[in-house]
Amino acid sequence: MSRIGAWFRGTAAAAPSPTASQADLRAKEIAAMEDAMAGASMIMNDDIDGAEERLRKGDSSFHHLGIGVCVFMKSILGFEKAIMVEASNRLYECENTAWNEMKKAQKEAGSAEERIYPPGSEYALVIADAQLMSAVVGVLHESLTEGIKGFYKLRKAYVALDGIMQAEDAYMKKKGLRNLSKDQIASSSNSISAGRGNANDDTDDTDLEFVDADEAHPGAQATQTYEGHVADKSNPPAKELSKLSLDTNAAPRPSSTKVGIPVVNNASPDSDIFNNPIDSFVHSGVNMCFGSLLLIISMVPPTFSRLLSIVGFRGDRERGVHMLWQSSRFDNINGAVAGLMLLAYYNGLLSLADILPSEEDVKKGAVVGYPREKCSALIAQMLQRYPDGTLWRFEQARVLGNSKDLHGALRILKSNTNSKMRQVSALNNFEMAIDSMYVHDYPDMRENFLRCIELNDWSHALYYYIAGCAELELYRNAFHAEEKDETQIQLHKKKADEFFRKAPTVAGKKRFLARPLPFEQFVTRKIQKWEERSKELGIELVDAAGTSPAEEMIYLWNGSKKMQAPELEMSEKALSWGRLTAPEEARHKIKAEIDEQAVRDVCRAAVARSLGHLDEAREVLDSVLAMDKLAFKGPTKDDYALPAANYEMAVLAWAEVQKPELRKKADKADEEDWLREKTEECQSWLDKVAKWEAFVLDARIGMRVQTATDTLRWYKRERGWTTA
Template sequence: MSNGKDASAAETSSQMNLKECLDECMEALDLFLNNHFNESLERLRPRVHESMYHALIYATVLEMQAMMTFQHDDISNAGNTMKSAQEVCQREKSETVTLKSFNSLKNLIDAKGTTHLVLHAEVCYAECQLQRAALTFLQVQIVSLKHRNLSLPGQCGCSAIPFVHIFIFYLIYKELHAFIKSHSFLKGPSHVHLEGGISFGIGAFNLTLSLFPPRILKVLEFAGFSGDKEYGLSLLHDGATGMNLRSMLCALLLLCYYTFLTFILGTGEGEVVEAERLLKPFRLRYPRAVALFEDGCKAQQTWKQFHHMCYWELMWCFTYKQAWKMAYFYADLLSQESRWSKAMYVYMKAAYLSMLPKHEARPFGEDEIELFRQVPTFKQKIAGKSPPTEKFAIRKARRYKASSPVRLPVPVLEMMYMWNGFSMISKRPELTEGMMQTLVDAERTLLESPENEYSVDDRCVIHLLKGLCLKNQGLLQAAEECFNRVFSSEKKIKFDHYLVPNSLVELSLLYIDQGRRDEAIKVLRKAKNTRCRCLLVKYSFENS
């Protein structure tokens, strides 16, 4: 009888300790979201070796820093810290549960005496592995998706994550989700945090895998994974709207998807309304952290990487408004402070200056020709490869090596296309109209200039970008003609070979919007064949 009382007392004690840990971690997250980064880490640090949640959140904050800086030391520190956090979680788990046998987890879940503490430990353990896999992917695959595989070589404290282990982590989430939704499950006092962790894990898996190319996704689904985008979004919404420890992570992943990934990956036009709805409760809880980008820069001085994110967004905001000097100002700040891609930032500085009238004074007395010539000197490699946009900038800047260079007609608008900017302004007619006028003026200048080796390429750049503007304006026939003009110039293009396959893809998307499915498929096949021919000359932004 006494043994039963002792067990009950121990369970009550562990539940109280778990609640205390969760409350402290929530307070630390509040500090983090109010831009008190160092204070947040100091609040967590004393218990990182004894509390699984302190260890996990501490490592998560460091991982967020690593994902902003892209620096090896930060990635290594975050990886080692996440590995230590996983070891803390392992100690909290039942000794009968190991990654060697997934049946042991099923037996644990089926056991009547399962404690909620063990379930929390299982979720934290799986989350540590999920985040370690993300860190490994960041370090090894940050530049491109080329040669993707599911057994990633790891440094940074993240040893290789074999496919079978990733699959087991996914199954842990899946089984736990089924268990807490079953009729036999009794909710504990910290259930909201347990459910939030499971929703984050399964939601992140489904949403991320849904972004993979269909042929890869089919293989993954055959292997037992799920890449259901709507299901993933639904679970992440559940996690984001609850007051739990993972609500911020769920919301951040959703916001990233709605406002960035859909544009960059070309999978949609974003969900601004949904993003605003998600942000509303966070604005009430953290009023100083999400006002304007400028306010974001003023809010804290500890993590400069947050400033760089704001500078980057402000640079593009002013680009869309064609406020070239203001956009140059933020590109200049990035070139001085950010380590990510100085070649890209210097190229953008030169590009903005080149958009100004010839006789207009340049900020700081800088000269765009000299800046373009400097671009290749800032070339760098991340994980052994140069970022695609950096390689593109270097190729475009080559023409300025000559003593009498031929200027690029609209370098800012061309790079804006590379970042899917024309889709972002599609619902702002006045912005599209401004871009269209700039392209018309550039086209007129080209026609009035003597022919040179770049003439055909430059005209095709303008045709492609005009087609995008015309599409935004609903002038679909005119847009179609622009895209076709690029394709008809295929054999005359000397340098910018990416223009032909990209124009065909844009044409196919135009057909899809019009319900012309068969024509779209035919054009896509043509784009594929054209791309294969272009690979012989290694065209920019290829992805072989």
């Protein structure tokens, strides 16, 4: 793995003693870096304890970063507050160690050696890496203050990474090696100047003036070497925050600071450009960090845009995805983390989305779509590198789920429960629980969600609630069975009641940016609604449930997208009013509630659409859109149903755009007009949802809207309807 000997053979023989001494220091640094990276890579092979043990034997900033990665992985996989605090502390130590080593590297750097990156860039990358992880932990923390600090750390990481990328770009241009193809990023000409001030003034990328602006190190002086920051100290942080933008289409902001979206170099890991291990580390690391940053910010739903405006952040999904793919080509911890980010994005976020490019468009290079074949190839590559990595098999199952092979996904998940990392076991188990729900295996669904309570403390309220949903369906099955078994009826009814009543009692223990978790709010309101209904109608709590809450959960996780016809037909039956268990008079009153009707119809429309019955879906949604908005106002009303219906109309319009057989028979000019009309129809429905007033699950619906907006922006650009 190491190329230390090959790197130094060409320089050590002719060098005088001081240079030889410098070469020894570089060799020591590279050895420490490679040892730390090898240790950190053990995480990806399901040996996080072994990784920590090995990393604690070293004292370099690379080893500190590796330990930080270990704790960070535990914190984001498990969402546990104590581990988040530990992660923050470890990453802060890493920042300080790297700062000192960066200063030392700059001071001792030789002037004769030609470099891609300025002296100390590898340590600046470590600092930015630690800041990026600290920011993610801060945003996931329960405190709004910590969240805002996290966004500020994102800003600092961005500025440092931008400086390194500018240096790389300048070197590539100098050597004539700059490689920016059409397949890389379609909008590069618009995006490079974003946030840099006047693009016409940026004529000399080799003019790199890096000035320290880190408030954690008072007294530091401006130097001619790389400090990892490009901010001008004359501008206070708040002013600088307001200037920063990651929006590739935003108008340039006046600024003396050169901060822009980086040009992506597409050089191979085997290229002579990266025969220096430090350059390989920096290049793969910057692409991983910057790509993650751009991607994460691009996924923030519209409801959080006000918070993000504090730091002026707007992401670039296409560029971020491309940078992550570039990093994933490198056989090191940076490449592995980039691979995980890509798979989490594709198999997680995009599994919730409906408005995406077609598979054909993805094969032609549509970056905003879901590249199933590339994901499978990436997982195969990672399993070769890390054959014991349960995380990769977990992602393998998710690819199958997204390919509508839920039973195949479950087979992998059930054989992947022996991870040494409890956090990975929790993820694997949650995916089993969700997939069991999609295939309507209610006993497994119940057991898996109850096991989530043992493995993870993120949202016990949600886990109890969905376990209750499984028991409710079993109760309804027993209640409506041709041969009734009173013992089974009462058993499942009692269990459902127990889980439903337990859920609100454990809600509110977890918060996100000082706000209650949306799903816990949803659960609490739902149970309160049923309790009020049961008192009003004189029936028991379980009988007061209306539209199948399990099917409602399937809709909210977009499970119908992963189902085949048999599962979808089972969902249709589960959504029948005939499944209710309340007496006839009470049943009639439940069915008459407007928001109850709306929830059921939104779920039915999604199922009909997934079965290809678009006209039926539109007819069902029209009945929801005709409902009075005021009927959804109230502390226990299901207020998400109306904006969800608007979103579903956007999905139907996009389905017509994507399916040639649905287009009207006309000449090519008329067809183009029709496509444009349908695309604008889709956009108008999305705009309505994006501007909707706050509702309980607005962030969840908002993520779908954000992805859809990116897709339409890509589609319009591809058709030549816009240059944005």
